Amino acid sequence: MTKIHALNLTQYQLNARELDQQHDYFEQLIERLSKTLIQSNASIHRETIMIELNSFARFHFISEENLMKLANFPDYKAHKAQHRELLGALEKFESKLDTSQSKASVDNAFTFLIDWFGEHTATMDKLFFDFLMRQKLSGDNRE
Ligand SMILES: [Fe+2]
Numbered sequence: 001m002t003k004i005h006a007l008n009l010t011q012y013q014l015n016a017r018e019l020d021q022q023h024d025y026f027e028q029l030i031e032r033l034s035k036t037l038i039q040s041n042a043s044i045h046r047e048t049i050m051i052e053l054n055s056f057a058r059f060h061f062i063s064e065e066n067l068m069k070l071a072n073f074p075d076y077k078a079h080k081a082q083h084r085e086l087l088g089a090l091e092k093f094e095s096k097l098d099t100s101q102s103k104a105s106v107d108n109a110f111t112f113l114i115d116w117f118g119e120h121t122a123t124m125d126k127l128f129f130d131f132l133m134r135q136k137l138s139g140d141n142r143e
Pocket residue numbers: 023060064121125
């Protein structure tokens with residue numbers, strides 16, 4: 001399973017670091033959900049964490065997209081499309097939990113989500129952060 005972890009962007013500008021703190025929090029939420037899926041069959045526990053995960057994913061994606069628009073990031077549309085894809089996958093995962101499908105099917109869907117999110121952060125988000133970094137450097141050179 002891909003590990004989701006923040007990119008530790010100490011060298012990046014402040015707003016990119018804020019986004020990365022959100023990645024940290026996302027990682028913690030997913031760990032909590034993972035533990036709950038293992039420890040509890042009570043659907044109410046799963047549902048409450050799923051609501052939190054879903055809300056946080058929406059908030060995080062909007063934060064990222066707003067920053068992309070402000071920075072005139074050229075790959076904004078493709079990045080946003082990936083965010084929408086993940087939200088769609090999250091919804092499907094939620095409905096699997098609702099209909100109490102087999103543990104294996106829930107586990108598979110969960111692993112898919114984690115891998116997907118980990119991959120997105122390490123590749124697509126990294127591209128955006130690199131773009132911000134280049135912008136910052138060219139701005140510094142102009143001063
Ligand atoms: Fe992100």
